[in-house]
Amino acid sequence: MRHPATSRLYHKDERQRRRAVRKLFEVNDPDNLYDFINLLDDKEAWYREKSMEAIVKWANNGDEKIIQKLSKSEYISQRLLAAKLSQRLDKNRNKILQMLCLDDEITVRISAWEEKLNVPDSEINNLIKNGMASEDKAIRKISLIRLSKMDNIEINYILESLEDVSYSVINAGLEIIKSKPQINKDGDFDNHLTGIAFDKSNKNCNIAASILIEKNYINTEMTKYILKWSEESNMEFLNPIVNSLRKIEWWNNEQLRLHMINNSSDAFVIKIIRGTNSEMVTKIRNEILTKSKRDDDVKSRIIEDLIGRKISNSTLEIIKEIKNNSNPTLSIVAKDLLDNL
Numbered sequence: 300m301r302h303p304a305t306s307r308l309y310h311k312d313e314r315q316r317r318r319a320v321r322k323l324f325e326v327n328d329p330d331n332l333y334d335f336i337n338l339l340d341d342k343e344a345w346y347r348e349k350s351m352e353a354i355v356k357w358a359n360n361g362d363e364k365i366i367q368k369l370s371k372s373e374y375i376s377q378r379l380l381a382a383k384l385s386q387r388l389d390k391n392r393n394k395i396l397q398m399l400c401l402d403d404e405i406t407v408r409i410s411a412w413e414e415k416l417n418v419p420d421s422e423i424n425n426l427i428k429n430g431m432a433s434e435d436k437a438i439r440k441i442s443l444i445r446l447s448k449m450d451n452i453e454i455n456y457i458l459e460s461l462e463d464v465s466y467s468v469i470n471a472g473l474e475i476i477k478s479k480p481q482i483n484k485d486g487d488f489d490n491h492l493t494g495i496a497f498d499k500s501n502k503n504c505n506i507a508a509s510i511l512i513e514k515n516y517i518n519t520e521m522t523k524y525i526l527k528w529s530e531e532s533n534m535e536f537l538n539p540i541v542n543s544l545r546k547i548e549w550w551n552n553e554q555l556r557l558h559m560i561n562n563s564s565d566a567f568v569i570k571i572i573r574g575t576n577s578e579m580v581t582k583i584r585n586e587i588l589t590k591s592k593r594d595d596d597v598k599s600r601i602i603e604d605l606i607g608r609k610i611s612n613s614t615l616e617i618i619k620e621i622k623n624n625s626n627p628t629l630s631i632v633a634k635d636l637l638d639n640l
Contacts, residue, residue: 302326305334320349329357336365339377351380360389370395375404382410386417405435412438416445423449431456436465443471452479454487461491466502469495473506483514496524505536509543516547522554529555529563534570541571550579560586565597573604581611588617595626602632606639 304326307319323331331353338350351369358365366388369381382399385392399411412433416426423445430442443460446452452475460472476483476492483489495507508528515521528540549555549571556579559568572584588598602618610618622633 301334302328302331305331308334308338316346320346324349324353324356327356329359332357332362332365336368339368339372347374347377351377354380354384358384358387360387363388363391366395367391370399375407378402378404378407379410382407382414385411385414405437408435409437409441413441416442420449420451424453427453427456431459436463436468439463439465439468440471443468443475447471447475447478452482454482457482457488458491461488461495469501469503470506473503473510477506477510480510480514483510486514489514505539509539512540512543513546516544516549516552522552525552525555526558526562529558529567532564532566534566537564537567537570541567544571545575548577550575550577550583556583559583560591561593565593568593569597569600569604572601574608576609576611578611581614585614585617588614588621595624595629599629599632602629602636606636610636610640 302323304319304322307315308323310316310319323334335350335353338346341347341350354362354365354369366381366384369377369384372378372381378399381395385395385399388395393415396411396415399407400415402408402411412430416423416430418426427442427446430438430445433439433442439460443456446456457472457475460468460475463469463472473492473495476488489511492507492511495501496504496511498504501507508524511521512525516525525540525544528536531537531540555563559571560583568587572580572587584601587593587601598621602621605614605618618633618636621629622637624630624633
């Protein structure tokens with residue numbers, strides 16, 4: 300039985316209409332859903348939104364006509380809702396999504412594709428293939444994101460992503476390799492990764508470099524690359540590089556240790572030795588503080604980073620000497636450290 304408030308949904312009095320809407324939500328009876336449908340076309344946005352709210356609240360797998368109406372709406376928000384609610388349908392789900400995948404609005408196409416890809420792995424292969432063939436970079440990207448959730452990943456899709464013209468698509472492919480390094484155990488992606496890593500015009504060069512470091516850090520050729528990358532000063536580039544080096548015992552690389560004393564960038568040196576207290580890193584830190592050509596500002600940063608941390612006796616003796624340095628900045632930070640022991 301229809302609630303009496305439904306008769307006031309289209310009343311001439313605005314206050315009566317709004318009270319009716321609120322009353323029906325208060326009653327919370329799914330049988331009142333169809334009384335809200337015409338509000339989808341109302342000239343007032345508030346009523347359209349309340350109609351959509353009612354649909355979200357009460358629509359089920361038998362309300363295909365409502366979702367079809369949403370999918371053909373002139374309003375983007377309603378077509379987006381159609382994509383989201385398609386998952387509730389038993390029938391014609393794919394038909395509605397296919398239409399929305401061709402929508403003029405990119406946000407609708409993306410939403411439809413996300414729902415379209417929301418199927419078991421056993422049904423996903425052709426969908427990912429079609430998604431990767433899309434002209435929309437956003438759809439190629441979400442296809443890769445869905446691919447990343449699979450147990451068995453087809454490497455051809457990754458190779459395809461690394462050759463893409465879009466930064467975001469390349470990035471999605473790299474993130475899969477980074478999170479699942481086992482898929483590159485045979486080096487299938489190494490040539491692509493190297494090309495990207497040394498292409499400064501590619502915003503993903505740092506991520507590609509970090510992946511190569513974690514996989515091949517013992518390799519002689521890779522050491523040459525690391526030395527070169529350690530001379531970079533751009534923190535956006537350096538952050539993934541340093542994070543990858545921290546996953547391995549980078550201090551056992553003699554060439555890198557020697558390079559760091561005078562030749563690596565200040566930014567690289569400050570960041571990579573920060574918070575690391577192995578015996579070898581302590582030795583590197585001590586040599587930089589006593590024997591390197593680096594500016595006093597850099598040495599001050601290195602000392603400052605030691606405040607509140609465990610300090611070796613060898614480093615402590617050096618700090619005591621620096622306390623008497625003629626450079627006031629260096630002397631002050633050394634005194635601060637000693638006062639905080």
